[in-house]
Every structure is written in C-alpha cells, then in structure tokens.
Amino acid sequence: MDFLKSVTSKKALEMILSLPYIPKTDIAGVEDALNRVLAEDVISPEDIPPFSRSLVDGFAVIAKDTHGAKETNPRFVYLKGEIKIGENADFAIEDGECVRVSTGSMLPEGADSVVMQEYTRNLLDVIEITKVVHYGENICFRGDDFKKGDRILGAGKRLNYFDLGILSSIGKSNVLVFRKPTIGIVSTGDEIVAIDGVPGSGQIRDINRYTLGGLFRKEGFQVIHAGIARDDVKEISEKIVLLKDKVDIILISGGSSKGEKDYIIDSIETLGGNVLFHGINIKPGKPTIFASLWGKPLFGLPGHPGSCIMVAIRFVLPLLKNMEGEKDQTLKASISGVLTMNIPSNIGVEECVDVVIEKKDEGIFITPAFAKSSVISAFTKSSGFVVIPDEKEGYEKGEEVEVYFF
Amino acid sequence: MDFLKSVTSKKALEMILSLPYIPKTDIAGVEDALNRVLAEDVISPEDIPPFSRSLVDGFAVIAKDTHGAKETNPRFVYLKGEIKIGENADFAIEDGECVRVSTGSMLPEGADSVVMQEYTRNLLDVIEITKVVHYGENICFRGDDFKKGDRILGAGKRLNYFDLGILSSIGKSNVLVFRKPTIGIVSTGDEIVAIDGVPGSGQIRDINRYTLGGLFRKEGFQVIHAGIARDDVKEISEKIVLLKDKVDIILISGGSSKGEKDYIIDSIETLGGNVLFHGINIKPGKPTIFASLWGKPLFGLPGHPGSCIMVAIRFVLPLLKNMEGEKDQTLKASISGVLTMNIPSNIGVEECVDVVIEKKDEGIFITPAFAKSSVISAFTKSSGFVVIPDEKEGYEKGEEVEVYFF
Numbered sequence: 001m002d003f004l005k006s007v008t009s010k011k012a013l014e015m016i017l018s019l020p021y022i023p024k025t026d027i028a029g030v031e032d033a034l035n036r037v038l039a040e041d042v043i044s045p046e047d048i049p050p051f052s053r054s055l056v057d058g059f060a061v062i063a064k065d066t067h068g069a070k071e072t073n074p075r076f077v078y079l080k081g082e083i084k085i086g087e088n089a090d091f092a093i094e095d096g097e098c099v100r101v102s103t104g105s106m107l108p109e110g111a112d113s114v115v116m117q118e119y120t121r122n123l124l125d126v127i128e129i130t131k132v133v134h135y136g137e138n139i140c141f142r143g144d145d146f147k148k149g150d151r152i153l154g155a156g157k158r159l160n161y162f163d164l165g166i167l168s169s170i171g172k173s174n175v176l177v178f179r180k181p182t183i184g185i186v187s188t189g190d191e192i193v194a195i196d197g198v199p200g201s202g203q204i205r206d207i208n209r210y211t212l213g214g215l216f217r218k219e220g221f222q223v224i225h226a227g228i229a230r231d232d233v234k235e236i237s238e239k240i241v242l243l244k245d246k247v248d249i250i251l252i253s254g255g256s257s258k259g260e261k262d263y264i265i266d267s268i269e270t271l272g273g274n275v276l277f278h279g280i281n282i283k284p285g286k287p288t289i290f291a292s293l294w295g296k297p298l299f300g301l302p303g304h305p306g307s308c309i310m311v312a313i314r315f316v317l318p319l320l321k322n323m324e325g326e327k328d329q330t331l332k333a334s335i336s337g338v339l340t341m342n343i344p345s346n347i348g349v350e351e352c353v354d355v356v357i358e359k360k361d362e363g364i365f366i367t368p369a370f371a372k373s374s375v376i377s378a379f380t381k382s383s384g385f386v387v388i389p390d391e392k393e394g395y396e397k398g399e400e401v402e403v404y405f406f
Numbered sequence: 407m408d409f410l411k412s413v414t415s416k417k418a419l420e421m422i423l424s425l426p427y428i429p430k431t432d433i434a435g436v437e438d439a440l441n442r443v444l445a446e447d448v449i450s451p452e453d454i455p456p457f458s459r460s461l462v463d464g465f466a467v468i469a470k471d472t473h474g475a476k477e478t479n480p481r482f483v484y485l486k487g488e489i490k491i492g493e494n495a496d497f498a499i500e501d502g503e504c505v506r507v508s509t510g511s512m513l514p515e516g517a518d519s520v521v522m523q524e525y526t527r528n529l530l531d532v533i534e535i536t537k538v539v540h541y542g543e544n545i546c547f548r549g550d551d552f553k554k555g556d557r558i559l560g561a562g563k564r565l566n567y568f569d570l571g572i573l574s575s576i577g578k579s580n581v582l583v584f585r586k587p588t589i590g591i592v593s594t595g596d597e598i599v600a601i602d603g604v605p606g607s608g609q610i611r612d613i614n615r616y617t618l619g620g621l622f623r624k625e626g627f628q629v630i631h632a633g634i635a636r637d638d639v640k641e642i643s644e645k646i647v648l649l650k651d652k653v654d655i656i657l658i659s660g661g662s663s664k665g666e667k668d669y670i671i672d673s674i675e676t677l678g679g680n681v682l683f684h685g686i687n688i689k690p691g692k693p694t695i696f697a698s699l700w701g702k703p704l705f706g707l708p709g710h711p712g713s714c715i716m717v718a719i720r721f722v723l724p725l726l727k728n729m730e731g732e733k734d735q736t737l738k739a740s741i742s743g744v745l746t747m748n749i750p751s752n753i754g755v756e757e758c759v760d761v762v763i764e765k766k767d768e769g770i771f772i773t774p775a776f777a778k779s780s781v782i783s784a785f786t787k788s789s790g791f792v793v794i795p796d797e798k799e800g801y802e803k804g805e806e807v808e809v810y811f812f
Binding site for chain 2: 372
C-alpha cells in the first residue's frame with residue numbers, strides 16, 4: 001500500500017509521545033485517588049510511625065538483659081507495668097526492668113526490643129525470659145516508615161493501594177492529582193450499524209466502540225462516543241466537531257485503510273488538523289493515522305477489531321498515560337514461556353501475535369492463536385500477545401518468548 | 407502463639423472457598439459489563455460475520471483464475487462491477503470474472519479470494535493480476551467468528567474487553583451478570599484514629615481501610631466502611647451490626663492477634679457467628695480469623711498493614727471472585743526472574759516476601775525488600791511477591807523464582 005507518511009513502530013511511538021500536552025490537575029479524596037497520577041510531591045509532616053511500637057505481644061526489654069537466656073537458663077527481669085495499645089508510655093525502663101506490651105503498643109523509653117510472650121514465664125512481678133532477643137527485634141522504630149521531611153511520594157507516580165495507605169498514614173485525606181484525559185470515539189463506515197440496529201445485507205454491528213471503551217474504562221478513563229458516521233467527509237467532520245470541547249483525545253475507528261483513507265484524512269484537514277503520520281510498519285494495525293487537531297491528538301484506527309485494539313493497546317494507551325502525567329510507566333505485566341509452534345514473521349514489519357498461555361508442571365507454554373484481525377472470537381481465548389521485532393524473521397518452536405498480558 | 411484452630415494455607419483456602427454462597431444476578435448494559443461475571447450462556451443468534459467479507463482493498467476473484475500469475479506473466483479477468491462497503495452483493499461472479507471490493511466489502515457469490523490492489527493493473531474493463539492468490543486468501547468467511555447456535559460465551563466467564571466486542575457483534579446490548587459482592591470493613595484498635603484525626607501519643611492513623619479499599623475498588627467491588635471500633639466487644643459488635651443488611655462479606659482489620667483476639671472472637675460469637683479457623687501457618691498474616699456470621703463470610707485480618715493486605719490478596723480476593731460466580735479464575739499475572747540474594751524461610755510456614763523486579767539486558771532480577779509487615783513504605787517500592795511453600799527452607803541467590811504482581 002502506498003502510505004505517504006509511513007513510519008516504524010519505534011518512530012511512531014516517539015512522535016506520539018512527543019506531542020506537547022499540559023495535563024490539568026484535580027483534588028482527589030484519598031479513596032478516589034487509586035490509579036490516579038500524583039501532581040505534587042508528598043512530604044511527610046512527621047515521623048511515621050510517630051513512636052516506636054511493638055510488633056508482637058510480650059515484654060519490652062533492654063536487649064542486653066536477655067543475653068544468654070535459654071529455656072534451661074532463663075534470665076529474670078522485673079515487671080514494671082503494662083502499656084496497652086493506644087496508651088501513652090509515660091514511664092521509662094532501666095537495666096533489669098521490663099514492661100508488658102501488646103502488638104502495636106508504644107514502647108517505654110529505654111526499651112530496645114521485645115521478647116515474645118511464648119518465650120517468657122510470669123512469676124508475679126518477675127518475668128523469666130527463655131530466649132535471647134537482639135537490638136531492634138520485634139520493634140518498629142519511630143520513623144522506620146518515613147522521617148519528617150522525607151519526600152514519600154513523588155509527582156508523576158501512579159497511586160496504587162499501598163500509596164493510599166501511605167497517604168492515610170500521614171493524614172493526607174486529599175491529594176493533587178493529574179486529570180485523566182477524556183477520550184472521544186467516532187465509529188465510521190457505511191457498513192457499520194449500532195448494537196441495537198439490524199444490519200442490512202453487507203453490514204455488521206459496531207464492535208470497536210465496545211472493545212476500545214472496555215480497554216479505556218478498565219484503566220479508569222472516561223469515554224464519550226459520538227456515534228457512527230457514514231464514509232463521508234461532512235458526516236465524519238460533524239461527529240468530530242461534536243467532541244471538540246468535551247474530550248482531550250479523539251479516536252476514529254475504521255476508514256483508515258487505503259481505499260477509504262481520504263475520508264478521514266480529508267476530515268482532519270478540513271477541520272484544520274495536521275496529519276503527522278499515516279501507516280505504521282506493524283501487523284496488524286498498519287493503516288493507522290496520527291494527527292494533531294485543535295492541539296489534541298487524533299488517531300485514525302483500523303476498522304478490523306483485532307487491529308484496532310492492538311493499536312490502541314500499543315500506541316494509544318502509552319499516550320494516555322503520558323497525558324496523565326505519569327513519569328515512570330509501570331512495568332507491563334508479562335510472562336515468559338516456551339513456544340509450541342513456529343511464528344513466522346516478515347523482516348521490516350513488527351508483528352504482534354495473540355497467544356494462549358498454558359501453565360503445566362513442566363513449565364509455561366505459549367501457543368499462537370493466529371487470529372485473523374477481522375475476527376474477534378479468537379482474542380477472547382488469548383491471554384496476551386508476543387511482539388516480533390521488525391528485524392526478526394519470526395520465532396521458532398521451542399524458543400523462549402515474552403508474552404504481554406491483555 | 408497458641409492459636410486454637412490454626413490451619414495450613416492450603417486448608418485455609420479450601421475452607422474459605424467451600425463456604426456456600428448463591429450469587430444474585432443483575433442485568434448490565436454491555437458498556438457496564440466489563441469485569442463482571444456472566445450469569446448466562448450466550449448463544450449466537452446468527453452467523454458472525456453474517457456474510458463473507460474482504461480483508462483488503464482489491465478484486466474478488468475465483469482463486470484458480472489466478473494460477474500461474476506473475477509480474478511478467480499476468481492473468482486477465484473481466485471486471486464485472488464494484489461492491490462498496492456496506493452494500494449488498496447482488497450479483498455473482500463466474501470463471502474469468504472479478505469484482506472490485508474494499509476492506510470490509512461483502513463478497514459476490516462465487517468469489518473465494520481477493521487479490522490485493524497492488525498486485526493488479528487496471529485496463530479499462532479488464533484487470534491484470536500479477537500474483538497468485540489461494541482459496542480463502544484475504545477473506546473472512548461468513549461464520550468465521552461464530553456459527554448460528556454456537557455458545558460464544560459461557561456462564562462463569564469474567565468479561566474482558568474482547569468479550570464486550572463479541573457481545574456487540576451479535577447485538578446483545580444487555581447481559582445477565584452476577585452481582586458483585588459488597589464488602590464491609592470495620593477498623594478496630596484503641597490505637598487507631600481516623601485519617602483526619604490527630605493521633606495522641608501511642609496512636610496511629612487508620613491505614614488498612616485505605617489499602618484494603620484500594621485493593622477491592624481496583625477490582626470493581628463496592629466497599630462500605632463502618633468506622634473505627636475501640637478494643638471493646640460491644641463497640642465492635644455494634645459496628646458489625648451496622649453492616650448486616652448492607653454487605654455480603656465482613657472484614658475486621660486489627661485485633662486478631664493473640665493479645666487482642668478475644669474482642670473479635672467474642673464479638674463474632676456474641677452475634678451468633680461461628681469461628682471456622684483462627685490462625686494460618688503463613689508469614690505475614692498468621693493471626694487471621696475466618697468465621698461465618700448470618701450466612702456471610704467474615705475475616706478478622708491482622709492489624710499490621712503489610713500482613714493485612716497480603717491476607718486480603720491471597721485469601722479474601724479468591725473468595726470474592728468465587729462469590730461473584732467466576733468459574734475459571736484468570737491466570738494471575740506473574741513473571742520469573744533470578745534472585746539477587748537468599749530468602750530464608752521456616753519449614754512449616756508458608757512465607758510471602760515482597761520484592762523489587764528489575765529488567766536488565768541480561769534478564770529479570772528479583773530482589774526481596776524484606777519489608778517489616780508493620781511498615782507500609784517498602785511495599786510501594788515493590789512490584790509483587792514471592793511465595794515460599796511451607797515445605798521449603800527458603801530460596802537461594804541465583805535461583806529462578808516466580809513473582810506474582812500486586
């Protein structure tokens with residue numbers, strides 16, 4: 001096909017990610033901040049934990065008082081009192097003394113370790129210790145988590161559930177996060193009817209709206225659908241204009257292959273946009289358009305459901321995460337396994353093949369599904385995909401390959 | 407510790423998953439059905455695609471008419487007309503004929519393959535073909551996705567974005583799905599104050615509410631928080647009662663270790679519940695309680711944030727997915743790598759260690775973080791965890807281990 005502005009996969013991603021975009025910010029309550037990207041550095045206003053705590057039920061001691069202690073040769077310490085959970089430790093211990101503590105109790109001044117209850121015997125005011133403890137044992141020291149003034153989370157970090165715990169530990173109930181971009185989708189094609197429509201002869205229902213919508217909603221993005229446009233510049237342009245003030249990125253599914261490309265390209269140019277590339281040397285997904293319109297990124301995605309979703313996963317999602325202000329994009333979950341059959345591939349084209357992953361006692365086995373990109377059924381049986389770089393002529397049966405999860 | 411009803415990790419999971427529960431169902435629109443579990447078998451009412459389609463722009467032909475065709479020795483076929491996208495193919499082709507088609511066009515009766523446009527030359531009403539095609543090439547046949555009457559998705563399947571595409575392809579805009587269980591959380595402990603509270607000496611803020619909430623919301627579950635209860639049977643029981651008619655599963659964080667266990671156990675028993683086990687031979691997370699109350703599962707989770715979340719990931723999440731009616735729980739994303747240091751472990755205890763994963767040119771390297779379970783900061787730097795089975799005395803530096811992602 002004679003794509004005028006065709007690029008490699010690497011170049012495409014480079015161009016996509018270099019599009020300038022300044023994310024807006026929101027204030028989010030900590031419970032709503034999951035999977036949002038921090039727009040501020042979070043500094044600890046105090047030591048966390050704010051006091052040294054026991055990690056077990058037992059007796060807070062000075063470690064050296066337990067040296068040499070065994071079942072047959074216990075050491076004795078004087079029981080000075082008890083500090084219950086949530087109570088202030090308003091006394092100190094000295095050599096030869098101990099205090100009864102519970103898991104989570106504040107430690108008394110002077111204590112540097114805790115003997116677990118099962119290694120003690122209680123003789124009225126005296127405690128027999130039957131096992132040595134070392135300095136710091138069974139203790140979480142003041143500031144073990146963070147010191148006052150530490151930068152505990154940095155701008156650009158996507159917040160996971162541990163991060164929510166960290167924010168709550170310092171009492172930060174609201175955080176500044178980047179706004180998630182809103183995505184607008186236009187489905188195009190004379191052959192496309194809505195899900196509740198009755199396809200005429202030669203027509204099919206809109207699939208990409210739902211696969212794309214699912215992919216993006218899964219990541220927490222808001223998706224707006226402008227409807228289905230016929231293969232007509234005026235109709236496509238009108239649908240795009242509908243999205244102008246509502247979305248941060250526009251996706252047009254269908255109509256990007258050569259026979260139809262003029263509709264999308266003409267629509268973009270009619271509206272004053274600038275086509276940055278047309279065609280990526282990948283399979284599936286070659287007839288992809290990337291443009292800038294009203295300062296917003298715009299993709300023309302292939303109409304075949306399999307091609308459409310693969311381009312969305314590999315090129316649109318990274319852009320969305322970039323637009324969200326994410327600095328270090330998280331490691332994409334992947335698994336390695338042994339190929340059960342050859343995957344042929346053409347040099348000069350980066351190919352993606354969806355695969356089935358099987359875990360057996362002997363290891364992990366990867367079988368290509370070789371779904372036609374027009375067929376959606378094979379994908380639901382696949383767990384992920386293998387990427388064959390453009391300089392490779394495929395992988396051979398028995399080779400170890402890396403699979404990225406859908 | 408003398409846990410009265412302590413069990414192995416395997417036995418715990420067995421008991422947890424065998425608790426009887428009949429999930430309710432909902433009707434969901436296809437766009438809201440992502441990550442929901444199907445409660446019905448979905449049968450295709452028609453062949454999908456409903457007609458044979460071209461996968462490329464070019465000329466629909468009878469494959470044998472192209473045999474022997476090359477650049478230097480083209481074959482000729484007569485151009486009978488054009489079928490545009492979305493149009494009905496209301497004529498047939500016979501030997502020596504072809505029809506111009508676009509990607510997605512319906513094929514005329516008689517055609518069994520499509521020659522791509524770039525391997526043709528147009529001589530008025532005659533098309534020169536310069537490359538052989540084989541039967542089925544560049545075609546998606548009627549019914550390639552599904553045949554009428556095929557069970558295309560089965561009850562118990564969690565719907566991913568491909569499945570939404572499948573549902574839309576057959577025009578199924580509403581599906582019967584299982585209701586997601588609602589989770590109630592009670593935080594307990596005299597030392598715990600709310601996120602916007604000012605901890606007194608010996609007190610800390612509630613962390614588990616947010617880490618647990620994040621974990622469950624990430625999976626699309628609704629979470630209700632009943633507030634913080636002091637270490638007091640009456641207060642804990644009151645909070646549990648608040649959740650009675652609102653939730654399907656109750657989690658109590660904190661207060662499950664030996665020094666405090668009586669509060670939780672007594673509360674459960676006072677309310678008429680039945681403690682099924684107390685203590686799992688795992689680290690972290692040993693002081694875990696599992697009970698049945700009002701026919702609902704109830705967990706007493708350890709108070710340490712690291713222990714609490716690990717038990718929730720490994721024991722509560724599988725139960726939730728079971729309660730959702732999921733039949734084949736999806737392969738948990740994991741990665742294998744080489745340990746950069748030893749991980750010691752005790753025989754008889756299944757240990758979980760959170761780890762940092764590094765991808766380098768030479769491979770994937772796994773470094774244990776050895777976070778104290780009381781410290782939340784280390785977890786945010788970790789990507790996942792390694793499980794050391796109870797019969798193993800740890801893993802050695804250089805061994806290949808499997809890491810499960812958080």
